[in-house]
Every structure is written in structure tokens, then in C-alpha cells.
Amino acid sequence: MIPAHRFGLADLIAAGPRAVARYTGTLLAVFVVQTIVAAACMLGVAVVLAQAFAHLPMWDEAVDGNLAALMWCLRAARANFLASGGIVFAALLLWQLASWFLAGGLYGVLGQRPEGRAETARCFGASGAATYLAYARLALCSIPGWLVAMFALGAGMGWADPRIQYALTVGDLVVPLAVAFLPALAILHVVGTIGDYARVELTLRHDSHEPGVVMTYARTTLFVLRRPIVLVHAGLGWLVFALVTFGYAFLAQGHAMYGAEGAVTLFVIRQGVALARTAVRFGVMAGQVELGRTRPLPPRRAEPAGEAAKRA
Amino acid sequence: MYNVAVRIAALLVLLAAACGHDHGPPRVQKRPKPDGSAPLRGGGPPRSPRNASYKIEARLDVQRHTITASETLTWKNIGGSPVDSLPFHLYLNAFKNEKSLFWRTSHGAMRGAHASDTGWGWIQVESVQIDGIELVTKLHYTDPDDQTVAELPLDKPVAPGETIQVSFKFTDQLPEVYARTGYKGDFHMVGQWFPKIGVRAGPPGEEHWECKPFYATTEFFADFGTYDVALTVPSTHQVAATGVLVSANDLAGNMRTLVYRAEDVHDFAWMADPYMRMYSGTAKLEHNETVEVRVWARPEQEAFAQRHRDAAIGAIERFSADFTPYPWPIMTIIDPPPDAAAGAGGMEYPTLVTTGGDSVFMRPGIRLPEYITIHEVGHNWFQGMLASNEADEAWLDEGVNEWADAHVMTELYGPRRGIDWLGWQAELSDVFAAYFPDRAGIPSPIATAAYAFVDTEAYGAQSYANTQRALATLEQMVGSTKMMAAMRAYTNAWSFKHPTGRDLFAALAQGTGKDLESYIAQVFEQVGGVALAVRSATCAPAHPPRGIFDDGSDHKLHDGAETGSWQCEVVVQNTGTVHVPVDVELRFADGSSERRSWDGLGAWKRIEIERSAKLVEVVLDPDHVLALDSPLRHDERIEGDGAASLRAAARISSWAQTLMQLEGP
Numbered sequence: 022m023i024p025a026h027r028f029g030l031a032d033l034i035a036a037g038p039r040a041v042a043r044y045t046g047t048l049l050a051v052f053v054v055q056t057i058v059a060a061a062c063m064l065g066v067a068v069v070l071a072q073a074f075a076h077l078p079m080w081d082e083a084v085d086g087n088l089a090a091l092m093w094c095l096r097a098a099r100a101n102f103l104a105s106g107g108i109v110f111a112a113l114l115l116w117q118l119a120s121w122f123l124a125g126g127l128y129g130v131l132g133q134r135p136e137g138r139a140e141t142a143r144c145f146g147a148s149g150a151a152t153y154l155a156y157a158r159l160a161l162c163s164i165p166g167w168l169v170a171m172f173a174l175g176a177g178m179g180w181a182d183p184r185i186q187y188a189l190t191v192g193d194l195v196v197p198l199a200v201a202f203l204p205a206l207a208i209l210h211v212v213g214t215i216g217d218y219a220r221v222e223l224t225l226r227h228d229s230h231e232p233g234v235v236m237t238y239a240r241t242t243l244f245v246l247r248r249p250i251v252l253v254h255a256g257l258g259w260l261v262f263a264l265v266t267f268g269y270a271f272l273a274q275g276h277a278m279y280g281a282e283g284a285v286t287l288f289v290i291r292q293g294v295a296l297a298r299t300a301v302r303f304g305v306m307a308g309q310v311e312l313g314r315t316r317p318l319p320p321r322r323a324e325p326a327g328e329a330a331k332r333a
Numbered sequence: 334m335y336n337v338a339v340r341i342a343a344l345l346v347l348l349a350a351a352c353g354h355d356h357g358p359p360r361v362q363k364r365p366k367p368d369g370s371a372p373l374r375g376g377g378p379p380r381s382p383r384n385a386s387y388k389i390e391a392r393l394d395v396q397r398h399t400i401t402a403s404e405t406l407t408w409k410n411i412g413g414s415p416v417d418s419l420p421f422h423l424y425l426n427a428f429k430n431e432k433s434l435f436w437r438t439s440h441g442a443m444r445g446a447h448a449s450d451t452g453w454g455w456i457q458v459e460s461v462q463i464d465g466i467e468l469v470t471k472l473h474y475t476d477p478d479d480q481t482v483a484e485l486p487l488d489k490p491v492a493p494g495e496t497i498q499v500s501f502k503f504t505d506q507l508p509e510v511y512a513r514t515g516y517k518g519d520f521h522m523v524g525q526w527f528p529k530i531g532v533r534a535g536p537p538g539e540e541h542w543e544c545k546p547f548y549a550t551t552e553f554f555a556d557f558g559t560y561d562v563a564l565t566v567p568s569t570h571q572v573a574a575t576g577v578l579v580s581a582n583d584l585a586g587n588m589r590t591l592v593y594r595a596e597d598v599h600d601f602a603w604m605a606d607p608y609m610r611m612y613s614g615t616a617k618l619e620h621n622e623t624v625e626v627r628v629w630a631r632p633e634q635e636a637f638a639q640r641h642r643d644a645a646i647g648a649i650e651r652f653s654a655d656f657t658p659y660p661w662p663i664m665t666i667i668d669p670p671p672d673a674a675a676g677a678g679g680m681e682y683p684t685l686v687t688t689g690g691d692s693v694f695m696r697p698g699i700r701l702p703e704y705i706t707i708h709e710v711g712h713n714w715f716q717g718m719l720a721s722n723e724a725d726e727a728w729l730d731e732g733v734n735e736w737a738d739a740h741v742m743t744e745l746y747g748p749r750r751g752i753d754w755l756g757w758q759a760e761l762s763d764v765f766a767a768y769f770p771d772r773a774g775i776p777s778p779i780a781t782a783a784y785a786f787v788d789t790e791a792y793g794a795q796s797y798a799n800t801q802r803a804l805a806t807l808e809q810m811v812g813s814t815k816m817m818a819a820m821r822a823y824t825n826a827w828s829f830k831h832p833t834g835r836d837l838f839a840a841l842a843q844g845t846g847k848d849l850e851s852y853i854a855q856v857f858e859q860v861g862g863v864a865l866a867v868r869s870a871t872c873a874p875a876h877p878p879r880g881i882f883d884d885g886s887d888h889k890l891h892d893g894a895e896t897g898s899w900q901c902e903v904v905v906q907n908t909g910t911v912h913v914p915v916d917v918e919l920r921f922a923d924g925s926s927e928r929r930s931w932d933g934l935g936a937w938k939r940i941e942i943e944r945s946a947k948l949v950e951v952v953l954d955p956d957h958v959l960a961l962d963s964p965l966r967h968d969e970r971i972e973g974d975g976a977a978s979l980r981a982a983a984r985i986s987s988w989a990q991t992l993m994q995l996e997g998p
Binding site for chain 2: 051055058059060062063064065066067068070071074075076077078079080081083084085086087088089092093094096097105109112113116117119120121123124127183186187188189190191193194262266274281283284285287288291295298299302303306
């Protein structure tokens with residue numbers, strides 16, 4: 022094992038492809054769950070929209086880029102669009118709840134390095150279940166950080182709003198947008214990275230030390246702030262995530278897809294993009310586990326006297 | 334730590350500086366050369382009665398945003414009845430305090446711009462003289478709270494055909510601009526700034542004064558005349574104004590006097606700004622005649638200035654060809670700085686308009702800036718020349734102009750190219766129609782006085798988009814060629830006069846040779862709209878009658894074997910109040926179609942048809958005649974098709990999945 026102080030960015034990044042190659046099946050399994058949620062969301066939205074528009078060819082024009090037709094459709098079926106928004110919100114909420122289990126499972130697999138499909142599945146499930154509530158409490162610990170980020174965003178937008186409103190060129194727009202969003206994004210990045218390493222710690226030390234969530238979060242905050250490299254590593258992951266997303270958007274621009282086949286093609290291509298992004302996230306998680314393994318052990322939780330006596 | 338803080342602060346200062354456009358201190362501008370052209374293109378006799386002419390000398394204080402001025406009005410009574418008092422608009426008092434009608438009806442906000450707490454505006458008349466006799470004590474506001482109209486009783490009535498001269502001395506405090514006129518920083522847009530006489534309206538011998546107070550929704554109405562205006566401004570400032578520049582003289586103290594003359598116009602507006610530059614071009618009319626187009630904009634707005642200039646050139650050429658030639662030699666477009674555009678942009682004056690829409694979000698395929706320019710330039714026809722009463726009949730200039738603008742947009746950019754960006758396409762008039770509330774839900778008809786609408790939203794919808802839709806529908810019904818010819822006849826007959834809605838309708842009826850009374854009454858004068866829809870459409874395999882036929886022992890059972898054809902029934906309905914003829918196109922599975930006509934009488938019509946192929950689609954108004962109605966339910970498929978919904982859902986779920994991946998693994 023590489024000592025913590027010698028753990029470089031290259032080591033963090035290199036852990037990613039290794040993990041993706043070794044646990045491709047696990048990665049795909051998580052992705053399938055995500056695809057199922059996305060597909061369910063798609064079907065739900067499609068049914069709601071079809072209720073309003075299946076008989077109206079104007080909707081076809083709207084989907085194919087007729088802005089006026091889209092506005093007529095939006096006016097006529099507000100309830101259906103609101104219902105679609107509700108379905109998306111429900112999918113996001115469901116995924117948030119599921120992601121604590123899935124992240125716990127992934128960190129467990131990456132930490133314990135099980136061999137064989139059955140053992141990996143057992144490890145995944147056990148780890149996900151064991152850390153689920155701890156992850157939920159961890160999310161509560163992140164709330165102050167989120168509030169600070171929202172405050173920074175509000176302040177930034179307050180400054181940038183008139184400048185954005187009166188921007189004449191893309192150059193005029195870049196600086197206000199950067200001032201508005203970068204501080205908030207930076208804070209969110211730090212908060213997110215602290216959360217990731219805290220999850221690693223809770224997963225790796227769950228069986229041996231049963232660390233407390235708040236204490237782990239506090240210790241991890243210090244750990245992350247003392248090692249800017251972990252922020253760079255996670256930041257690179259988000260950069261690749263963004264490049265994949267915007268690269269696809271750029272390439273897809275101007276390629277209309279018609280008919281039901283078009284919808285299926287669209288869904289399949291976008292799942293490819295989503296898979297690539299999931300692999301990137303998985304790779305970052307693998308690096309985090311490698312580094313997290315080198316952290317000093319947390320203090321063992323003091324056992325209540327009654328419990329110790331009972332065990333004796 | 335101190336160093337880090339200093340570096341961050343320096344970086345933020347640099348970033349902030351990079352956001353603004355620093356023009357430096359104002360510099361003395363080169364003295365402009367006189368335009369050298371006659372105020373009317375090619376000279377010639379007066380086009381209008383010129384019964385309200387003004388000579389004004391004004392001095393602008395750019396620090397205090399005030400104007401001190403003297404004015405001599407020469408007014409001729411061209412009516413058939415004597416006049417014993419003169420009413421004057423004092424529009425700037427709309428911005429004086431919260432008791433003005435304008436404030437009470439606008440609540441200090443207009444088109445997204447808001448009044449500032451410190452930028453009040455007013456006009457103070459210090460002297461009014463007739464024949465050298467001071468009469469200012471007799472001048473009184475018709476409404477002490479509002480103060481936008483003042484009346485001067487006359488000792489001796491002005492008889493028909495007589496002329497009177499009235500001299501004023503007044504001071505303007507310009508407001509910080511949020512509704513057409515005022516200042517923003519160094520930019521000054523000066524409109525509605527001098528005492529302006531009302532208009533005698535009504536049948537000969539029974540005229541009355543039209544001089545309405547200034548509401549948020551009312552614009553202007555004035556008589557034609559000549560304007561000789563001398564503007565004294567700092568020589569650091571560029572000036573653009575109605576009419577042509579006759580002379581320019583430098584004065585002591587870095588001041589400059591610019592003298593303008595305009596003929597056959599009913600208003601005079603001007604702009605002063607130290608940083609603007611002129612971007613010029615030429616519109617070519619028939620017989621090799623030209624109009625100089627000048628766009629004034631700050632250097633950072635150059636790209637938009639060029640878009641406005643090209644749009645203005647196209648608009649002048651198209652409006653001149655479609656209606657009547659532009660009669661003046663220059664068209665000036667003011668492109669206000671972005672922070673003043675919401676307040677000062679998008680306003681029309683004779684030979685000078687203000688535009689807007691300059692924003693990074695208005696990419697070249699989004700032609701809203703072009704549209705604003707075309708609309709304002711178009712007002713030089715529909716209100717500039719055809720000087721209708723905007724307070725009483727806002728639709729007559731705004732809506733008719735919108736209808737003409739839609740034509741010009743299509744002629745210049747092609748169909749459905751108002752927005753053509755990132756795969757999205759639309760006609761801007763269609764977007765406006767979809768944006769504004771449906772006319773059926775508005776309790777004020779189109780032909781409502783601007784100040785009498787239930788609210789500003791209703792005023793906007795009816796006066797602009799719904800008038801455009803009503804005229805577009807009429808055009809489709811009578812034929813585009815006839816409609817354009819009738820509109821051309823109307824513009825030629827009523828240019829430099831004060832037409833009313835009745836005059837327009839009479840011209841349209843005469844030009845198209847149609848009886849339009851019923852349509853006009855339903856669409857312009859009554860509340861309600863068209864609400865066409867396919868109520869039901871069914872198809873079943875056709876067969877001869879089945880059952881027991883004949884009596885007694887002759888009972889015969891007919892099982893009526895299917896003939897292989899389809900028996901279809903369609904019910905269409907119009908639950909609106911406006912009833913117009915409509916075509917119904919029935920489309921069949923074999924690609925064939927059949928049209929049926931419905932005269933529009935009654936609220937519904939049943940159509941029965943037997944065909945060899947099954948009915949798959951019913952299209953109401955297949956030629957898109959009825960722009961009045963929402964087109965959403967004009968086209969219905971018999972069998973549902975969820976492919977488009979699936980495609981939309983695939984996109985939506987993809988965005989949702991991206992958010993999911995930001996949430997978790």
C-alpha cells in the first residue's frame with residue numbers, strides 16, 4: 022500500500038480504470054438500475070403527454086422544433102406538463118434514496134475487493150444495507166455546506182444579474198456567470214468531496230470501528246482541506262463528466278430523430294452517454310477508496326459499560 | 334493571508350472591470366455637417382394641412398437632465414366651428430408624482446422597466462403669451478391631480494380658417510427613463526417634451542377637442558405641421574433628431590446649437606449621448622430614389638446596430654413598395670444602451686424611432702431585434718403618416734402595423750424564420766399569438782379605447798396580436814392580393830390625415846368588394862372568439878341494412894355482409910361567438926382526401942361519408958385561414974400516435990438521468 026503522504030494524482034486516477042476493468046459487472050448492474058429508473062420516468066412522462074397529445078399532429082411539430090406549436094401545446098395542457106414534472110421529481114427523489122444504498126454497495130466492493138460474482142453481490146448488498154442510515158445522516162451533515170453554497174450563489178447572482186441582463190457578447194456573459202456560479206460550485210465541490218470521503222471512511226471502518234457520522238464528517242473535512250489533491254482528483258472527474266455531456270450535446274445538435282424508432286434511438290444513445298459518465302464516477306470512487314484506505318484509523322467508539330458486561 | 338486577500342480583491346476588481354464598457358470621459362465631437370436635403374424627399378408641396386407648427390429653442394443641461402426652452406406654436410383652426418379655448422398636452426407631468434394618471438395606471442413600471450425613486454420628471458410652463466399678453470395665470474390643469482393636460486381659455490375665439498400664435502417658456506426635468514422619455518446615465522432620449530396642442534375632431538361644424546390625459550396604455554395624437562427646432566447641447570454630445578439638420582454652430586463654453594427642420598410631421602423627438610456612433614446605409618425605393626438610414630448606437634453595440642440597419646433598410650423598402658413610399662429623406666434609428674433599452678427602446682416618432690433587443694441571448698437566428706426595428710419603422714406609415722388617434726384606437730396603428738410587420742418579416746427572411754435557431758423555428762407573429770391570452774377570455778373587444786381596457790394585458794393582446802390575427806384571417810378570406818390592394822388604397826387615401834377604424838373598414842370593404850360588416854362586428858366590436866374543434870370522428874365497416882325485413886311469412890333475415898368500404902361520421906363544432914365559414918378536410922388511409930365546406934352557421938355540423946379507405950385524420954381549416962383561433966385542435970388524428978410523446982419523454986428522461994448522476998453514483 023502506498024503511504025498517504027506519497028499518494029499522487031496519478032495514483033488516484035490510475036485506480037479508476039483498474040476498478041472499472043475489475044468490477045465491470047458491478048458497474049453495469051448499478052447502471053441498469055439507473056436505466057430502469059430513467060426508463061420508468063420516460064414511460065411515465067410519455068403516457069402523460071400522450072394522454073393530451075396522441076391525437077394532435079401539432080404536438081409532433083412542436084417536438085420537431087416548431088416553437089409556436091410548442092407554446093400552443095404548453096398552454097393547452099399545463100396539467101400534463103406539471104404531471105410530467107412531478108414524475109421527474111419523483112424519479113429524482115427515488116434515485117436519491119436508492120443512491121445511498123448503491124453508493125454504499127460500490128464503496129463496499131471497492132474497499133473489500135471481493136472475488137467472484139456471488140461474493141461481490143453479497144458484499145455489495147451487505148455494505149449498502151449496513152451503511153444506508155449512516156449515509157442518510159451524512160446527507161444531513163452536508164446541509165450547512167449546501168446552505169453556504171446557496172448563499173454564495175444568491176450573492177453572486179445578485180451581482181451578476183444586471184450584467185447578464187445587459188450582456189451584449191458571449192465575452193460579456195462569461196465573467197458574470199463565472200462570478201455568479203464558480204464560488205457556489207467550488208463550495209459544492211468541497212462539500213461533495215467531503216461527503217464522498219466520509220462515505221469511504223464510514224464504509225471501510227464500519228465493521229471494525231463503527232465511527233460516528235458527525236465525527237467522521239468533521240475529521241473528513243479536515244482531511245480534505247489538508248489535501249487539495251483530492252479536490253483536484255474529484256474535480257477532474259466532474260470535468261470529464263461535463264465534457265462527455267457537452268460533447269454529446271454538440272455532436273447531437275441538428276440531428277432530429279423522427280418517429281418511435283427515433284425515440285428508441287435517442288434513448289439508447291443517451292444511455293451510452295450515461296454509461297460513460299457512470300464509469301467516470303465509478304473510477305473517481307475507486308481512487309477515493311484507495312486514498313481513504315490510507316487514512317489513520319478513527320478512534321473506536323466507547324462501548325457502554327452495560328453492553329461490555331453483558332458480552333463478558 | 335494578507336497577500337492572498339489582496340490578490341483575490343485585485344482579481345475581482347479586474348473581473349468587474351472586464352464586465353463593463355468604459356468609454357472614458359466625453360470628448361468634443363466633430364461638428365456635424367448640415368444634411369443638405371429638403372425635409373421632404375424631393376421637396377414638393379405640403380402633404381398635410383400643417384395646421385400645428387412649432388418653433389422651439391431648447392437648451393439641454395446634461396448634468397441636471399433639464400431642458401429650458403421657448404416655443405412658438407402657430408395653430409390654424411381648420412374646422413368649421415370657432416374655438417374658445419386651447420388644450421395642451423404636458424406629457425412630462427405623467428412622471429411628476431404618484432397622483433398622475435400615468436403612474437396610477439402603470440404603477441411606475443412599463444414593459445419591464447421600473448421608475449426610480451429619484452428620477453421624477455415634470456414640465457413647468459413659466460410663460461404663455463398671445464400677442465405679447467402674458468396669460469400664464471389663466472392656464473389651468475383640467476385635472477389638478479393629473480396635470481398632463483392644461484387648458485388656456487381665450488378672450489377672443491379663433492374663428493374657422495383663422496390662425497393664432499401662442500408663445501411659451503418652459504422648463505423640463507427629464508425623468509430617469511422607464512417609459513419612452515428621459516435619461517439614463519449620459520444617454521438622453523427626449524420625447525413628449527414640449528407643450529403640444531390637442532386635435533379638433535368630429536364632423537365639420539361640430540368639432541370637439543381631442544386632448545386626452547396620459548394613461549399608461551395611451552400613446553399620442555396630434556396635428557401635422559412643420560417643426561423648426563434649435564437644440565443647444567454640449568459639443569461632447571452626438572445628437573439625432575426628427576427631420577433634417579439645417580445648421581450647426583459652435584458656441585462658447587463647449588456648447589453647440591443644432592437647428593433641425595421637419596415638415597408634415599406631428600411630433601418631434603431627439604437624442605443626445607456622448608458615446609454613440611452612426612452606422613448608415615441606404616434604402617432604395619422606386620425610380621432610383623433613396624432614403625438614408627442612420628442607426629445610432631454605442632461602439633459595443635455595433636454588431637446589433639448593423640442588424641438594425643439592415644432590418645430598417647428592408648422595412649423601408651418593403652413598406653414603401655407594399656403601401657406608400659416613405660416621404661422623408663432620412664430615417665433615424667436610436668439603439669439605446671442596454672440598461673436604457675427597456676425604458677427608451679421600442680418607440681416611434683416621425684422619421685426617428687428607438688429600437689431594442691440588443692442582448693447576447695438574441696443570437697443571429699433570433700430576429701427579435703430586427704422585428705422591433707421593423708415594427709417601429711412601420712409606425713412611420715401606421716401612425717406617422719396615417720395619424721390615427723392612438724388613445725381611442727390603439728389597434729388601428731399597433732395591430733395594423735403588426736399585420737404589415739408579419740408580411741415584411743416573411744418577405745425579408747422567409748416563412749417561419751422569425752426564430753431559426755438550434756433547430757427551433759417559428760414565425761414571430763405565431764409566437765406572439767401563442768403567448769398572448771386567448772381573445773375569447775378577454776372582456777374587452779379589439780375596438781376599445783386604449784384607456785378603457787380591463788387591464789394592460791388585455792390592451793396588449795387585443796391591440797397587437799389579436800388585431801394582427803383578425804386582419805390575417807380577413808386577408809385569407811378575401812385573398813392576399815385584394816387585401817394588399819385595399820390596404821394600399823387606404824394608405825394612399827388617408828396619409829397625412831386622421832383616419833378612424835371606420836375609414837379602414839370602409840376602405841377594406843371597397844377594395845375587396847366584400848360585405849365585411851358581419852365579420853367586423855363579430856371580430857372587432859364584440860367580445861369572444863372562434864373555438865373550432867373536432868367533437869367526434871368515428872369509422873365502421875360499411876354494410877347494407879341488417880335485420881328482419883318484410884312482414885309475416887315473408888320475413889327475411891338480411892345479415893348485411895360488409896361491403897369492404899367504410900362508413901365514417903365526423904362532428905365539428907364551434908363553441909365560440911365568432912362564426913366564419915370553414916373548410917373541413919377528411920384524410921383517408923389510402924392517402925386520399927376530401928374537402929367539405931361548413932358555412933359556419935350554427936354551433937356544429939355533422940359530416941357523413943362512405944369511402945373505400947378508413948378515415949385517419951380530420952383537418953379543420955386546412956389552408957390556415959382562421960388565424961383568429963388557436964390552431965391546436967384544428968387537426969386531429971383518429972387513432973392516437975404516441976411517438977412524439979415518446980420522443981419528448983426520451984429527452985426529458987435524459988435530462989432527469991443527468992440530474993440523477995449528479996445526485997449519486
